[in-house]
Amino acid sequence: MNIIKIMDENKLSISLEGRLDTTTAPDLEKALEGSLDGVSELVIDMGGLDYLSSAGLRILLGAQKSMNKQGSMKVTNVNETIMEIFEVTGFADILTIE
Amino acid sequence: MEELTVDATVENIMQVTAFVDEQLEALDCPLKAQTQIDIAIDELFGNIAHYAYHPEVGAATVRVEVIEEPLSVVVTFIDDGIPYDPLARREPDVGLSAEEREIGGLGIFMVKKTMDEISYEYRDGKNILRIRKRLERL
Numbered sequence: 001m002n003i004i005k006i007m008d009e010n011k012l013s014i015s016l017e018g019r020l021d022t023t024t025a026p027d028l029e030k031a032l033e034g035s036l037d038g039v040s041e042l043v044i045d046m047g048g049l050d051y052l053s054s055a056g057l058r059i060l061l062g063a064q065k066s067m068n069k070q071g072s073m074k075v076t077n078v079n080e081t082i083m084e085i086f087e088v089t090g091f092a093d094i095l096t097i098e
Numbered sequence: 099m100e101e102l103t104v105d106a107t108v109e110n111i112m113q114v115t116a117f118v119d120e121q122l123e124a125l126d127c128p129l130k131a132q133t134q135i136d137i138a139i140d141e142l143f144g145n146i147a148h149y150a151y152h153p154e155v156g157a158a159t160v161r162v163e164v165i166e167e168p169l170s171v172v173v174t175f176i177d178d179g180i181p182y183d184p185l186a187r188r189e190p191d192v193g194l195s196a197e198e199r200e201i202g203g204l205g206i207f208m209v210k211k212t213m214d215e216i217s218y219e220y221r222d223g224k225n226i227l228r229i230r231k232r233l234e235r236l
Binding site (some may be wrong): 054 | 134
């Protein structure tokens with residue numbers, strides 16, 4: 001999985017490419033660690049993401065909880081497979097998906 | 099029937115996925131079904147890698163079979179680790195807020211929702227977990 005981070009003042013944009021699964025979720029966790037200080041807007045672009053597993057959901061939940069305390073988070077460009085995962089798991093109600 | 103036996107480690111999930119995908123591509127499996135099976139491998143083989151032999155490392159076998167009527171692919175995960183029935187786990191409450199949510203059990207829940215059948219048995223000292231996904235003819 002490729003992770004591209006762009007910081008613009010208080011807005012952090014993260015683009016993901018590939019698969020967010022057991023093998024790659026720790027990479028996203030590391031990319032987020034310490035990067036959310038002072039961030040009031042977090043955007044996770046899933047345009048290049050093929051799919052995610054529960055290991056990825058765990059990281060998204062952690063990020064959402066952090067951002068609930070300090071600003072907002074949204075997830076963009078979600079493909080049909082990933083949207084179904086969000087719906088089945090109730091994440092569609094937890095995340096802001098655009 | 100094709101079979102692959104490797105050490106049950108997180109590092110080997112990619113190899114197992116590639117092995118199963120190869121069989122699925124030969125079957126002209128629709129991409130969506132393949133993606134759902136790949137996710138199931140991540141959840142199920144990942145579970146074995148994390149828990150079956152912890153803290154040791156042991157082997158796991160992944161078997162791919164095709165059955166007709168209805169055309170389905172069956173993937174079986176076999177390990178000789180500690181007996182563990184993932185289906186016995188209480189289902190997560192998917193209606194809770196972010197603050198109340200727990201991730202435990204979510205992976206197996208997703209697999210149950212996306213596969214047509216899932217079964218577990220413990221036989222001859224082995225955990226045998228089987229998933230079946232129906233393939234629509236294109």
